[in-house]
Amino acid sequence: MTDDEHEAVRDLLAAWAFGALDPAEEETLAPHLAECESCAAQAARLRETVRLLDGPEPSAPAGRNNGALSLALRARPTGPRVAAHAAPYAAAVAGLKALLPELEGRWTTPVVHDWDAHATVAHLLAADEHLAGELGVDARVPPSRIEEGTHWEDAWNRRSADVIAHEHGRTPEETVADWAAQADALLATAQAHDPELAARAVTLMGMRLPVADHFLVRGFETWIHTDDLGRALGLAVPPPPPEHLERLVRLAVRVLGLALGPTAPPVLFSVTGDEEWVLGSADEPVQAELTLDPYDFCLLVGGRYAPETVPRGQNGDAAAVRNVLERAASLSWL
Structure with missing residues (x-):
């Protein structure tokens, strides 16, 4: 198989993970996965991510030789059970956690803006901080030194830069641990489980929205940056499941x-x-x-x-x- 044909097959993997290939594409992909270890490994990771995102769970067509995929495709636990408004954030957090092992030894990979992979996770640590603080979750980063009254966008850009600089003085593993702990704490709040409590409107990052919608914003940003990381690594990241995308x-x-x-x-x-x-x-x-x-x-x-x-x-x-x-x-x- 030529490099171009190989790349064409890899482009089908995200659709395959959702069970969205047509029969002709299935016939193209199945024998390739049986022979190519790298594509089989990526296919396994993608389908696991789909399961973590709580999306459609496709079943393999009868007669397919799943071979190297059988172990990796065993059921995995999904994200925590939360109310519908927090489910996209829970799914996005689970999706990023599934991708993080791929970053081992690749934390300096350029990702987006002027950030490497380490800085991208640090940015998410800073981005979640606003809602976390509003809901009483303990801070994971040093207090902000930005003057009150600073326009929210300037304050946000400076805060993100400060947190990234701080986290670059630590190991990626420490940054990941704090991001994950903060995300888990957010998903454990009463507001993540009770729509009535989440109906209270608060102003965060220039937007006055119900807490429920701020959870959606967190899910949106977490997914966007997971996709950024996937693209930087040459790995396809499935989109949110349809109900979350809606x-x-x-x-x-x-x-x-x-x-x-x-x-x-x-x-x-x-x-x-x-x-x-x-x-x-x-x-x-x-x-x-x-x-x-x-x-x-x-x-x-x-x-x-x-x-x-x-x-x-x-x-x-x-x-x-x-x-x-x-x-x-x-x-x-x-």
Whole structure:
């Protein structure tokens, strides 16, 4: 098999982990996994991650020789049982924990922005700190020295940089242990289990939202950075399961609608397989239509797509569509 053919097979692995291949692709992949140890190992890791994300649990077609995969595909424990609003965060935490062993000896790998893998986990330690502090979880990093009254975005960037600098003076294993302990403590709070307690609105990182939605934001960011790490390592990271992706999309649409405001040129917006929303003015006729895949929409809001490159369907006023795409991309602080 040539290198190009080998790469084409590896591109099928994430879909295989979700049981989403068509029969022709199954016929291509099955014999390759039986012969290629590296792809078989990656396939095993991906399917384990799917299980940890509490997504669909595909079963192997009758007659497939699972060989090297049989041991690795045994059932694994899922993340902690929490209320629906905290489930995407629990799943994302479990997904990152499943990926972390792949980073052994590779912590200096460049990942995103100017961060290496160690800094990326340190950033998540800092990012979770805001909700953790609000819910009474003990701090895992030194207190912030940023002056009160600093604009939230400047304060956030400086705090993230300070935590990364601090963690670079420690071992990656110490950083991972503190991130995991803080995430587990967040998922053990009463607010992660009780929707009524999680209905209280608080302002964190410039957004006044119910605590339940802040758990969704944590899940969104944790998944985004897990995907960043996977890409840096050349490993495919499955997207969130559909029910979690739907929650993330709905929250992102609400935030985008608020960011656009009531005077923007109205655009009929939809994501594949979901409902439609009119973004912008409610007093004018719709000027354009825009459709995005939910996964691509989340990557756009997460700053992983440029407005001009995100795959989309559109018609009508191009300027109105561009306004929505640019505003969506501008929401990212990840």
